Amino acid sequence: MNDRVILLVEDNPDDEALTRRALTKNNILNELVVATDGAMALDYLFGTGTFATRNTDEAPSLVLLDLNLPKIDGIEVLRRMRADDRTKQIPVVMLTTSKQDEDIAMSYSHGANSYVCKPVDFTEFVEAARQIGLYWLMINRQAPKRGG
Known part of the structure; x- marks a missing residue:
């Protein structure tokens, strides 16, 4: 669709491959x-740790964020993203297996733009990915970057 980056935060190699x-x-x-844990995702987003030399002016167009992650969970990643001017407007789609009302409510209360339960069936997963990509990368218009 375009050449902008998608950050997938996913610790399950099978779900990464499926995505x-x-x-x-x-x-x-x-x-x-791909960030395989919440700490790595934050390092990527904020240009720290392994990603200390990354140009953070080039933010991802979309973050696909799992809830249950090692080191730092998805809600905490989302909370930190929304608390920082550099990342607070990046669209975040929670892409998770959890259908728990508490997880859904917590995700939205911390600023998730969308909450999608990972379909088990590959055909359904492909369709979900198509709809996510179509909406968030083609139809949706992001806020302009400051100063530009």
Whole structure:
């Protein structure tokens, strides 16, 4: 669809592979950066740790964020993103297996833009990825960057 980065925060290698296949099948060819835990996601977003040399002016177009992550959970990643001017407007789609009302409510109360339960069936997952990509990368218009 375009060349902007999608940050996938996912600790399950099978779900990562499934997401990659679903995006590719839908011709969503954005660069996919994968963070396998919440700490790595925050390092990427804020240009710290392993990503200390990354240009943080080039924010991801979309973050696909799992809830249950090692080191720092998805809600805390979301909370920190929304608390920082550099990342507070990046669209965040919670992409998780949890259907718990508490998780859904907590995600929205901390600023998630969308909450999607991962379909178990690959065909359904491909369709969910198509709809996410179509809306968040093509239809939705993001806030302009400050100063530009």
